[in-house]
Amino acid sequence: MNSDAAMSGGAGRPGVGPDTLVLGIETSCDETAAALVLGGTDVVSSVVSSQIDLHAEFGGVVPEVASRAHLESLNPVVERALADAGVGPERVDAVACTVGPGLIGALIVGVSAAKALSLAWEVPFVGVNHLEAHLYSSFLDHGDIGFPLVVLLVSGGHTMLIEMRGHGDYRLLGRTIDDAAGEAFDKVARFLDLGYPGGPAIDAAAELGDPEHIAFPRAMMHDGLDMSFSGLKTAVTNHVRRHPDVGSADVAASFRAAVVDVLVAKTRRAAAEVDAVGIVLGGGVAANALLRTEMAAAGAADGRAVLLPSREMCTDNAAMIAAAGWHRLGVDGPSPLDIGAFPTMPLVSSTSEAHRG
Numbered sequence: 001m002n003s004d005a006a007m008s009g010g011a012g013r014p015g016v017g018p019d020t021l022v023l024g025i026e027t028s029c030d031e032t033a034a035a036l037v038l039g040g041t042d043v044v045s046s047v048v049s050s051q052i053d054l055h056a057e058f059g060g061v062v063p064e065v066a067s068r069a070h071l072e073s074l075n076p077v078v079e080r081a082l083a084d085a086g087v088g089p090e091r092v093d094a095v096a097c098t099v100g101p102g103l104i105g106a107l108i109v110g111v112s113a114a115k116a117l118s119l120a121w122e123v124p125f126v127g128v129n130h131l132e133a134h135l136y137s138s139f140l141d142h143g144d145i146g147f148p149l150v151v152l153l154v155s156g157g158h159t160m161l162i163e164m165r166g167h168g169d170y171r172l173l174g175r176t177i178d179d180a181a182g183e184a185f186d187k188v189a190r191f192l193d194l195g196y197p198g199g200p201a202i203d204a205a206a207e208l209g210d211p212e213h214i215a216f217p218r219a220m221m222h223d224g225l226d227m228s229f230s231g232l233k234t235a236v237t238n239h240v241r242r243h244p245d246v247g248s249a250d251v252a253a254s255f256r257a258a259v260v261d262v263l264v265a266k267t268r269r270a271a272a273e274v275d276a277v278g279i280v281l282g283g284g285v286a287a288n289a290l291l292r293t294e295m296a297a298a299g300a301a302d303g304r305a306v307l308l309p310s311r312e313m314c315t316d317n318a319a320m321i322a323a324a325g326w327h328r329l330g331v332d333g334p335s336p337l338d339i340g341a342f343p344t345m346p347l348v349s350s351t352s353e354a355h356r357g
Contacts, residue, residue, distance in 0.1 A: 016330050020093045023117070024322025025078070027110030028102025028130045029157075030054075030061045032073040034081035035318035036092070040326035043140055045084035046312075046319045049073045056196045060186065067105035074113050081318070089121050094334075096325020099127035100345030101157070107341035115337055124334035126325040130316075131347040133324040134282035135164060137314065138307035140323055145305055150276040152267045152295075155283030156182030156199075159263075161225055161270045162347065164280070168331045170347055173270045174225025181259055182285045184229040188236050188255055192248045202252045203289055209253030211290075214239060214246070216258040218265075225270050232258055260290045268298050278305035287314040 018039035026033040035046040051061075051069050058065075082088065097114035100107060111127075118125035135151050149164040150173070159176040179187070182199055189198030194205055216235050219228040236255050240246060271279055279299050285291065292308050299306030313320060328335075 016093075016326070020326060020329075021087070021091055022094045022096050022126070022322040022326045022329070023078070023081070023092045024128075024318035024320070024325060025074070025095065025097035025110045025114045026130075026133075026316055026318040026321045027070045027074065027106050028098045028100075029106060029316060030066050030069075031316040032070050032077050033316065033318035033321075034074075034078040035322050036081055036085045036087070037140075037319055037322035037326065040323050041140060041143065043319045044087075045081045046317060047077050047081045047084065048315075048317055049077050052197065059190050059196055061103070063103045063105055066103055067109060070106055070109040074109060078113075078117075089117075092121060092123060094118075094124040094126055094325065094329055095121070096126040096128050096321050096328070098130045098133065098321055099335075099339060100129065100342030102130055102341075102343060104341055104343045107343065111339075111341050118337070124329060125337055126329050127335040127339050128321050128324045128328060129345055129347060130321075131158060131160070131345075132168075132170075132328075133320040135162065135170075135280065136323040136327070137282050137286075137309040137317075137320040138280045140313055140319055141310050142307045145307065146277050148274050148276050149278050149280050150267060150271040150274060151280040151282055152263060152286075153282045154181050154263060154285040154291075156180060156186060156197075156285075158283065159227055159229070159285075160347070161266060163270070163274050163276070167327045172347065173274070174227065174266060176227045176229060177220075178228050178230035179233060181227075181229055181263065182283070184233045184259065185285065187233050188252075191237055191240070192251060194248065194252065199285055199288060202256055203287075205249050205252035206256040206290070207253075209247065209249030209251070211253040211257035213250035214254035216254050218258055218262050221262060221265060225266055225273075227262055227266055229259065229262075256288070256290055260288070260294050263291060264294045264298050267295065268302060271302065271304055276304060278307060280307045281309060282314070284315050287311045 030051040161174040186198030194201040
């Protein structure tokens, strides 16, 4: 379909439909990823090159190290995504990439490469908001169940409750006022010397502990839809310092339970307020075993569908970028090639608004 037909736009527009193949590129943080998605839902190939080992010795992502690793890995990752799909560049109908939010140097690598491919292959370029892409990760596994939905986007950088009223139509309902849940997981894991990344490390340790061993606080549990995790992190630190013999597994289990209790309670409240047909999880913390179990149980009790992305789709990947790009191409058409990268890009309903950063 390539070139003129593809340039004309998306769902409901000539040229964008179930046969539209989008190449997605993701370089917002420490994963170099490329994927091909057909029709916005069918993952034809997905390749992720992780930098976890590069950053592990530092206990967190080093921006300069991440940017250099993206430069080295991106071309091979794109080539492998094409090879895994069994297609050449001539079959690609659009190139979508993350333009924000994220680490500015890392974003620039992906944006520059995606624009170059768009020009070389004469197909549309689509700038994608990384937060919006996480909203589509569950759709890749489950399909579209209708609207409105409440999405809990929970990661190392963001914890947000979003009403999704339609494709590309969002309203922020609540968010953390301090640390993101994933950030709290990382900091507690580092304090307990459990390893990096913190989320999986806490999850593994918590499976061996007693979640009721320590009564950690559930901050802002009954105060609207905003959340706070900084005080919980401090409570963990203070408890361990006062009780140096306490087992790390019990601390991890009690901490995880406190975080999950708040996330589930706030999500249920948000879903009730907007009369959502379902609840969607997105972001790295959506891989947390207890969160998945408790959210599924809450949805069943409330009579709401709960869409849980596969664990592969919880972390940063390019399939979600391609899926969001397919929908954005349908709503807004191609993005201008003069847009840049936006490290603090908000989640909004209009791509033009988002590109103003």
